[in-house]
Amino acid sequence: MDLLTNAIESIQIGVDDFRAGSRPRLLSAVRNIHAGILLLFKEALLRRSPPGSNEVLIKARIEARLDGPDQIAFVGAGRKTVDTQQVRERFKSLGIAADWKLFDQIADVRNEVEHYFPHLTQDAIAGVVASAMLIVRNFAANELGAEPRELLGQKTWEAMLQVTDLYQEERKRCDQALTLIAWESEALESGVKQIRCQHCGSGLLKPAEASSSYSDTTLQCRGCGSTREPDSYVAEAIAEALDWEAHVAMTDGGEEPYGECPDCGLVTYVYAERRCAHCGETAATECACCGTTMSASEMASSPLCGWCDYMKSKCD
Ligand SMILES: [Zn+2]
Ligand SMILES: [Zn+2]
Numbered sequence: 001m002d003l004l005t006n007a008i009e010s011i012q013i014g015v016d017d018f019r020a021g022s023r024p025r026l027l028s029a030v031r032n033i034h035a036g037i038l039l040l041f042k043e044a045l046l047r048r049s050p051p052g053s054n055e056v057l058i059k060a061r062i063e064a065r066l067d068g069p070d071q072i073a074f075v076g077a078g079r080k081t082v083d084t085q086q087v088r089e090r091f092k093s094l095g096i097a098a099d100w101k102l103f104d105q106i107a108d109v110r111n112e113v114e115h116y117f118p119h120l121t122q123d124a125i126a127g128v129v130a131s132a133m134l135i136v137r138n139f140a141a142n143e144l145g146a147e148p149r150e151l152l153g154q155k156t157w158e159a160m161l162q163v164t165d166l167y168q169e170e171r172k173r174c175d176q177a178l179t180l181i182a183w184e185s186e187a188l189e190s191g192v193k194q195i196r197c198q199h200c201g202s203g204l205l206k207p208a209e210a211s212s213s214y215s216d217t218t219l220q221c222r223g224c225g226s227t228r229e230p231d232s233y234v235a236e237a238i239a240e241a242l243d244w245e246a247h248v249a250m251t252d253g254g255e256e257p258y259g260e261c262p263d264c265g266l267v268t269y270v271y272a273e274r275r276c277a278h279c280g281e282t283a284a285t286e287c288a289c290c291g292t293t294m295s296a297s298e299m300a301s302s303p304l305c306g307w308c309d310y311m312k313s314k315c316d
């Protein structure tokens with residue numbers, strides 16, 4: 001079967017799975033939609049592979065071949081096709097545009113749902129369908145020269161549009177309600193919009209009742225009604241909001257963006273904000289003993305830096 005048919009059928013089956021709504025079908029929906037979009041991306045690479053190159057752009061391995069004197073061709077080798085990271089790199093070097101941020105959201109849900117969320121509901125997966133719809137709409141038109149409705153078929157496309165509308169409306173409602181709270185931390189404010197219900201996996205959480213301060217704010221899941229207190233969600237929100245910075249710090253070296261708070265003990269001290277997003281502690285960032293500037297990972301021992309804390313007796 002050809003790649004494009006495969007891509008389309010995966011997405012169509014995924015949307016049918018979503019509509020069926022049972023937990024096994026919802027798990028299958030995420031897998032199929034994720035796989036379908038990746039295949040659609042590969043189709044764009046396939047179309048750009050020169051004739052006689054053994055589909056070079058979708059092959060994981062590329063070989064140089066001598067095609068005559070002074071004539072070198074690059075051809076695909078083996079059967080293995082590109083993985084997500086390779087698709088991303090080739091899109092970048094070839095100038096093919098795709099919304100990777102939305103794709104990463106789908107990939108995150110795919111990685112999470114199978115392990116958590118015992119009571120998975122449609123609400124939890126609606127965001128995946130919405131992200132998929134937005135990716136396909138632009139990618140089909142811009143990179144495949146196709147009308148998405150014709151590509152996926154009327155039935156699937158209509159269903160995706162409907163889910164997206166409902167999801168975005170509800171998302172907006174949640175975000176508006178969340179904006180009314182004084183979060184006192186930019187990281188926390190952006191992070192609470194990204195966390196999920198621990199019960200059903202829905203990302204649609206909003207304040208359970210009107211309150212002005214984040215410390216009095218209980219979040220409630222729109223889907224199943226479960227609630228979460230700041231003790232449970234602040235650390236997760238900070239981790240979500242600063243996920244990219246933490247990733248860069250880990251891979252390229254550099255300072256961690258957040259660390260353990262010396263006062264409340266949660267991993268919620270946001271270094272750039274010089275404040276714990278959970279308890280509001282504004283711990284000293286200069287060591288009281290040796291005067292060096294402490295990193296986020298040393299904040300737990302504030303007012304002493306990691307070294308002076310270890311050598312405590314000398315400072316007394
Ligand atoms: Zn829930
Ligand atoms: Zn704290």
Ligand SMILES: [Zn+2]
Nearest residue numbers: 287290305308
């Ligand atoms: Zn020190």
